[in-house]
Amino acid sequence: MRTIKFLLQKEFRQIFRNKTLLRSILISPCIQLLILPLAANYEVKNISLAVVDNDHSAYSQKMISKITSSGYFKLTSYNSSFKEAYHQIEEDKADIILEIPAHFERNLVRENEQKLFVAVNAINGTKALLGGGYLANIINNYNNEIRLQWVQPSRFNTAPLIEIASSNWYNPLMNYQIFMVPGILVMLVTMIGGMMCSLNIVKEKEIGTIEQINVTPIKKHHFILGKLIPFWVIGMVVFTLGLLIARFVYHIIPIGNISLLYGFLAVYLLAVLGLGLLISTYSDTQQQAMSITFFFVMIFNLMSGLYTPVESMPNWAQWIAKFNPLSYFIQVMRMVVLKGSEFNDVKPHLIAILGFAIVFNTWAILNYRKRA
Template sequence: MRMLKFLLQKELRQIIRDPAIIRILFIMPMVQLLILPLAADYEIKNINLGVVDHDHTEYSRKLVNKVVASGYFRLKDYSPTFNQGLKAIELDKTDLILEIPAQFERSLVKENQASLFIAVDAINGVKAGLGGAYLQSIIQDYNQDVRMQWIQYPRYNPQPTIQVTYSDWYNPNMNYRVFMVPGILVMLVTMIGSSFASNNIVREKEMGTIEQINVSPIKKYQFILGKLIPFWMLALTVLTMGLVIARVVYGIVPLGSYFTIYVFAGIYLVAILGLGLLLSTYAQTQQQSMLVSFFVTMIFNLLSGLYTPIESMPGWAQMITRFNPVSYFIEVMRMVMLKGSGLSDIKFQMLAMLGVAVFFNGWAILNYRKRSG
C-alpha cells in the first residue's frame, strides 16, 4: 500500500503541474453544460412556411392565420403558383408548402369536404416529419373549429364526444432541459474519464518512464489503481460541479438522493476508466489512444438513448446498448432525478456496471502484464 500511496502522489502532482489538464477537466465541461442543454431540444420551432393560396377567401385566410399563430411556423413565402413556391424550397427559404386549391371554401361549405396539398422538404428528415405532423394537426383542429361553427342546436343533434385529459408523470411541464441535462452530464463525464485514462499509460511510454516503473517493486494491480484513482476522484469532482450547475442554473433538483447518484457514479467511473486504461495498454502513441477513445465513446454516446429512444432503434442496435455502460448511467440519472429512485430500484444497473468494471479492469491488468513481461 505504501507503493500505491507514492504512485498516487506522483500522479496527482503530475496532473496539478499541467494547467492545460486542469482547464480541460473543469472549465470546458462546465461551459459545454451551460450551452448544450439550451440547443438540445426535441421540439421543432421556427419552421419556415410557404403558402400558395388559389382561393383567397375568408376560410383560406383563417387557415393560414391559424397555422402561423400556432408558434411553430413562420410565414416566409406567399407565392401565386406552386412552381414559384417550390423554388423557395430549392433556395432554402422555406421548409414546406401549404397549397390551398381554388374553390376551397365552396367545396368545404357545399360539399362538406375539401382537399389541401402539403409539400415537405425532406432533406432534414426530423424537421420535415415533425413539421408535416404539426401542420396536419393544426389543419385537423381547424376543421373541427369550422364544424363546431356549423352546428346549430336543435337543428343538429349534438353527437356524444369523449373528452380525454392527461398528465405527464415525472416531468409535468415537459421541460426538455430536465430531461437532457442529466444525460449531457453523463456524456461529459464519460468523455473526460475515458480520454484522459486512455492517454495515461501511453504518456509513460512516450516519456520513457514506463521502463523505470517496470523494474520497480510496484505490482501490476497497484500500477493500474494508481492510474485509475486520481482520475476517478477528478471525474467525481466534475460530476459534482455539473450537479451544482444543474441545480443553480437550470433549477433541477433530484427527487431522489444524491447519495444514490454518487454510489452508481463511483462504480460507473471505475468501468469507464478501466476501458480507457485498457485502450492505453494497447496504444503506442497518445494520438492512437485519443482516436480510438473518441471512436469508442462516440458509439457509446450515440447508442446511449440520449438523443434517440432505445426502443426505436433496430434490434441489433438494442442488443449493443445492453453492453453500453453509458446507457445504464443515463437511465439511472433520469430515474433518480426525475422519479426519485433509490438503490433498490437500480440494483440491476449496479450489478451490470460491476460486471463491466471487473471485465475492463481485469483485462487491462492482464494485458499490461503480458506486454511488460
C-alpha cells in the same frame, strides 16, 4: 498502503502542475454543459411556410393566421400558384407548402368536407417530420373549432369519437433541457474519465517513466490503483460541477436520491476507468490511445440513447447498446433525476455496470505486463 499514498501524491502533483490539462478537465465540461443542452433541442421553430391560397376567403385567412400565430411557422411567401411555391422550396426559401383549394370556404360549409394539400421538403428529416406534424395538428384544431361552430351541440355524439388527451409525465412541459442535461453530463464524465486515464498511462510509456517504474518492486495492483483513484476522484468532481450547473443554470433538481446517483457513479467510473486502462495496455503512444478511445466514445455516445431512443434502434443495434455502459448510466440518470427512481429500480443497471467494471479491470490487469 504507504506506496499507494506516494503514488497518489505523485499523480495529483502531476495533474495539478499541468495547468492546461487541469483546465480541460474541469472547465471544458462546464462550458460544454452550458452550450450543448441549449443547442441540442428537438423543437423545430421558424419553419418557413409558403402558402398558395386559391380561395382568398375569410376561412382561409383565419386558418393562415392561426398557423402563423402558433410560433412554429413563419410565412415566407404568399403565392398564387403551386408552381411558384415549389420554386421557393427549390431555392430553399420554404420548407413546407400549404395549398388551399379554390372554393375552400364554400365547399367546407356546403359539403362538410374539404381537402388541403401539404408538401414538405424532407431534406432535413427531423424538420420535415415535426413541421408536418405541427401543421397537421394546427389544422386539426382549426377543424374542431369550425365543427363547434357548425355542428349542433347534442347530448350524445351521433358518431362515436375517441378523443385523446395526452399529458407528459416527469417532464410536463416537454422541456428538452431537463431531458438532455443529465444525459450530456454522463457523456462528459465518460469522456473525461476514459480518455484522461488511458492517456495518462500511455504518457508514462511514451516518456519512458514506466520503464523506471517497472524495475521497482512496486506491485501491479498498486500501480493500477494509483492510476485509477485520481481519475475516479476527478470524475466525481466533474459530476458534482455538472450537477451544480444543472441545478443553478437549468433549475433541474433531482427528484430522486442524490446519494443513489453518486453510488451509481462510483461504480460507473470504475467501469469507464477500467476501459481506459484496458485501452492503455494495448497502445504504445498517446496518439494510438486517443484514436482507440475516440472510436469507442463515438459509438458509445451515438448508441447510448442520448439523442435517439435505444428502443427505436434495429435489433442488432439494441444488442450493441446492451454492451454500452453509457446507455445504462444515462437511463439511470434520467430515472433518478426526472422520475425519482429508487435503488430497486436501478438495480439491474447497477449489476450490469458492476459486470463491466469487473471485466474491464480484470482484463486490463491481466494484460498489463511489467515485462515484455
